[in-house]
Amino acid sequence: KVGYFRPITLRPFPQEQLRQAAAKAKQLMVVESAYGQLLKIVKDNLYGMDLPIRTLLRPGVGVTPEEVVADLRTVLEGRED
Numbered sequence: 001k002v003g004y005f006r007p008i009t010l011r012p013f014p015q016e017q018l019r020q021a022a023a024k025a026k027q028l029m030v031v032e033s034a035y036g037q038l039l040k041i042v043k044d045n046l047y048g049m050d051l052p053i054r055t056l057l058r059p060g061v062g063v064t065p066e067e068v069v070a071d072l073r074t075v076l077e078g079r080e081d
Helices: 013-021 037-045 065-076
Strands: 029-033 054-056
Touching: 013 037, 029 037, 029 065, 037 054, 054 065
Parallel strands: 029 054
Antiparallel strands: none
């Protein structure tokens, strides 16, 4: 099962909504077209929660839906890199 959390604003960051979504997850995937700024914000807001975080970062070029689906399939099929 795959869920989806997309913050509309980063300041203020919707910490409670993120933590509620994360509480239902076995692991998270942060997808961003930057150098990990969102990843740091997510990690900071999940402080104290022991949850693996997978990343898909493509600075400057963006991430296609196909890349997200392919990466999720590797996780769901147990072929994690």
